[in-house]
Amino acid sequence: xxxxxxxxxxxxLAIFPIYFLVFSILIFSVVMYAPGDPVDIIAGxxxxxxxxxxxxxxYGFDRPVYEQYISYMGDFMRLDFxxxxxxxxxxxxxxxxxxxxxxxxxxxVASVIGVFLGILVGLFATFKRGTWLDTVLLSGFLVFAAIPxxxxxxxxxxxxxxxxxxxxxxxxxxxxxxxxTSAIIPILTLSLVGVVGMARFIxxxxxxIMDEQYVRTAKAKGLHPAKIATRYVLRNAWxxxxxxxxxxxxTFFEGSFFVEQIYGIPGLARFTIDSVFGRDYPVILAVxxxxxxxxxxxxxxVDILYFVADPRVSLKR
Amino acid sequence: MEKVSATAEMSKRKRSVLSExxxxxxxxxxxxxxxxxxxxxxxxxxxxxFWSGDYAxxxxxxARQGPSLGHWFGTDILGRDMFTRVLYAARITGVLVxxxxxxxxxxxxxxxxxxxxxxxxxAEAIIMRIGEIFIGIPTLLFILLFTAIARPRYDDxxxxxxxxxxxxxxxxxxDLALIFLVTSMIFWVGPARMYRSQVMSIRDSAFVESAKxxxxxxxxxxxxxxxxxxxxxxxxxxxxxxxxxxxxxxxxSFFGIGIxxxxxxxxxxxSETASSRILNSMPHLVVIPGLIVGLFLFSILFxxxxxxxxxxxxHEREAS
Numbered sequence: 285x286x287x288x289x290x291x292x293x294x295x296x297l298a299i300f301p302i303y304f305l306v307f308s309i310l311i312f313s314v315v316m317y318a319p320g321d322p323v324d325i326i327a328g329x330x331x332x333x334x335x336x337x338x339x340x341x342x343y344g345f346d347r348p349v350y351e352q353y354i355s356y357m358g359d360f361m362r363l364d365f366x367x368x369x370x371x372x373x374x375x376x377x378x379x380x381x382x383x384x385x386x387x388x389x390x391x392x393v394a395s396v397i398g399v400f401l402g403i404l405v406g407l408f409a410t411f412k413r414g415t416w417l418d419t420v421l422l423s424g425f426l427v428f429a430a431i432p433x434x435x436x437x438x439x440x441x442x443x444x445x446x447x448x449x450x451x452x453x454x455x456x457x458x459x460x461x462x463x464x465t466s467a468i469i470p471i472l473t474l475s476l477v478g479v480v481g482m483a484r485f486i487x488x489x490x491x492x493i494m495d496e497q498y499v500r501t502a503k504a505k506g507l508h509p510a511k512i513a514t515r516y517v518l519r520n521a522w523x524x525x526x527x528x529x530x531x532x533x534x535t536f537f538e539g540s541f542f543v544e545q546i547y548g549i550p551g552l553a554r555f556t557i558d559s560v561f562g563r564d565y566p567v568i569l570a571v572x573x574x575x576x577x578x579x580x581x582x583x584x585x586v587d588i589l590y591f592v593a594d595p596r597v598s599l600k601r
Numbered sequence: 602m603e604k605v606s607a608t609a610e611m612s613k614r615k616r617s618v619l620s621e622x623x624x625x626x627x628x629x630x631x632x633x634x635x636x637x638x639x640x641x642x643x644x645x646x647x648x649x650x651f652w653s654g655d656y657a658x659x660x661x662x663x664a665r666q667g668p669s670l671g672h673w674f675g676t677d678i679l680g681r682d683m684f685t686r687v688l689y690a691a692r693i694t695g696v697l698v699x700x701x702x703x704x705x706x707x708x709x710x711x712x713x714x715x716x717x718x719x720x721x722x723x724a725e726a727i728i729m730r731i732g733e734i735f736i737g738i739p740t741l742l743f744i745l746l747f748t749a750i751a752r753p754r755y756d757d758x759x760x761x762x763x764x765x766x767x768x769x770x771x772x773x774x775x776d777l778a779l780i781f782l783v784t785s786m787i788f789w790v791g792p793a794r795m796y797r798s799q800v801m802s803i804r805d806s807a808f809v810e811s812a813k814x815x816x817x818x819x820x821x822x823x824x825x826x827x828x829x830x831x832x833x834x835x836x837x838x839x840x841x842x843x844x845x846x847x848x849x850x851x852x853x854s855f856f857g858i859g860i861x862x863x864x865x866x867x868x869x870x871x872s873e874t875a876s877s878r879i880l881n882s883m884p885h886l887v888v889i890p891g892l893i894v895g896l897f898l899f900s901i902l903f904x905x906x907x908x909x910x911x912x913x914x915x916h917e918r919e920a921s
Contacts, residue, residue: 303737306734307734307737307738310734314746314747314750315750318750318751318753318754419631422906423903423906426899426902426903426906427895427899429902430844430895430898430899430901430902430903431891431895431898431899432848432851432852432871432895432898434851434852434855434868434871434875435851435871435887435891435894435895438871438874438875438880438887438891439887439888439891441877441880442880442881442884442887442888445877446877446880446881446884453877454877484906534739538739538740538741541741541742541745541852542852542855545875546875556742557745557856560745560746560749560750561749568746568750571742572742572746575738575739575742576737576738576739576743579737579738579739580737583736583737
């Protein structure tokens with residue numbers, strides 16, 4: 285049984301290099317064949333023909349695309365993503381790392397709050413199943429999932445900052461902004477989006493557990509619902525929970541494209557958008573490839589977790 | 602499995618599965634208001650065809666006004682009537698939903714899911730590998746990247762079409778088509794994978810075997826025996842897909858690569874209000890359109906939420 289899991293894990297992870305190759309080629313060619321000459325961005329519109337050729341040679345734009353790909357991937361493996369075109373003296377890795385320090389804590393705090401709230405709401409809905417509270421709770425949190433986050437944060441800013449004056453209307457400082465009150469609105473926006481999805485998942489998996497004999501026994505013993513929830517219900521929901529936990533973290537991060545833009549947070553998502561519109565190819569390449577690698581890796585890990593949770597899944601593949 | 606038996610039961614009755622599903626939801630007193638609101642939203646979109654107002658007409662003398670009798674939803678920074686703009690934005694959203702349902706992601710998902718599940722083999726392998734590529738890339742990042750990079754090429758292409766291209770750009774059809782193409786390309790993947798696994802289990806069931814034995818063609822088996830059992834899954838994923846497509850339109854237009862000026866759309870409206878100065882002085886610009894489209898999205902997702910309960914209670918009722 286254990287060795288079967290290890291074998292399955294190896295089998296899934298062995299695919300990773302293939303995906304890596306496919307995705308890097310895909311993203312590289314999309315970016316390379318995009319209209320617009322990167323030389324224009326580096327040299328500026330008034331540069332002479334000699335300067336342009338010099339730059340083209342220095343950056344390797346004059347070589348065939350497959351050669352550029354190979355040399356780029358060689359550097360990529362050594363975690364050297366080249367220099368940014370917009371900030372020409374800064375390396376992409378350095379620029380990204382600065383932004384990750386802002387975005388990662390924000391996303392992490394938001395997803396921890398969101399997951400915790402989701403579990404709480406889901407358990408509540410299970411215990412109160414069929415009552416009005418069950419319906420009201422889930423539909424209430426559905427509001428935050430339905431309204432796009434770029435709209436939700438504007439509502440929050442309008443209400444809490446501009447009308448009530450409780451919170452600032454924009455991000456304060458760099459990475460340390462997470463310790464100020466300006467972190468509350470973005471965290472609220474990012475975390476509330478995923479609550480209902482989490483709660484529904486918890487409700488579905490725990491409903492089955494509620495009918496189990498041991499839960500009935502615990503109820504008959506007169507144990508407090510909170511004790512039943514943590515000791516009997518949640519413990520048995522843990523493994524299926526793990527499989528959705530990782531993908532759900534991504535949903536919490538997705539909203540940051542809009543939240544960072546609107547709230548003025550100097551984070552990774554905003555930097556990515558600015559780079560896309562500023563045609564900063566090295567940054568787009570690095571974010572695209574790293575992002576899809578992270579996403580594929582989590583999908584493979586989730587697959588393995590599914591297998592651990594229920595070894596029968598391998599038969600369906 | 603319980604949903605499958607519920608639909609199998611439905612298909613025995615005279616009414617079609619789809620209308621059966623509709624009446625089942627209409628009977629639910631919580632789902633009904635959501636259905637009414639969805640109809641109202643579409644009515645707003647249809648109203649735009651008969652509305653005489655011009656969504657692009659600027660009147661600086663009447664700019665920055667709140668709601669009044671002359672301008673029901675107020676006016677924006679350039680003095681454009683917000684009611685007219687909301688009508689046209691609702692039209693674009695509505696058209697996008699209908700296109701997704703009839704031409705885009707939905708038929709694509711059903712066709713590819715059924716082909717992969719029923720026929721298997723090479724077709725399945727190709728469909729699933731392509732799907733895996735789209736699943737591997739973070740959806741929103743990919744959509745933004747792809748659209749932003751493809752946009753200039755796309756604009757050139759349309760522009761070179763001559764008078765047709767001119768018309769397409771002027772009416773905003775070009776923008777709409779791009780959003781439709783991008784969303785159709787991405788959103789079929791999840792549902793198609795789900796349909797595939799369902800079709801695979803139905804394909805191996807006894808009644809399909811016996812239908813084959815009787816000499817039924819593949820087409821007959823698919824349309825008479827397999828598709829009717831997929832309807833609840835289709836309903837769920839269709840509602841989720843509609844919400845996803847609407848959200849994507851808003852996201853793309855927000856960043857200026859979806860529906861673009863002078864054509865109104867909800868995403869473009871919310872990008873105009875994304876500064877606290879405008880938000881503070883003209884809250885009606887975000888509150889009114891925000892509530893209208895927000896409630897629409899909520900109604901769609903609420904129907905999806907209710908559908909699970911309705912089918913579960915229907916199943917219990919039938920079982921008892």
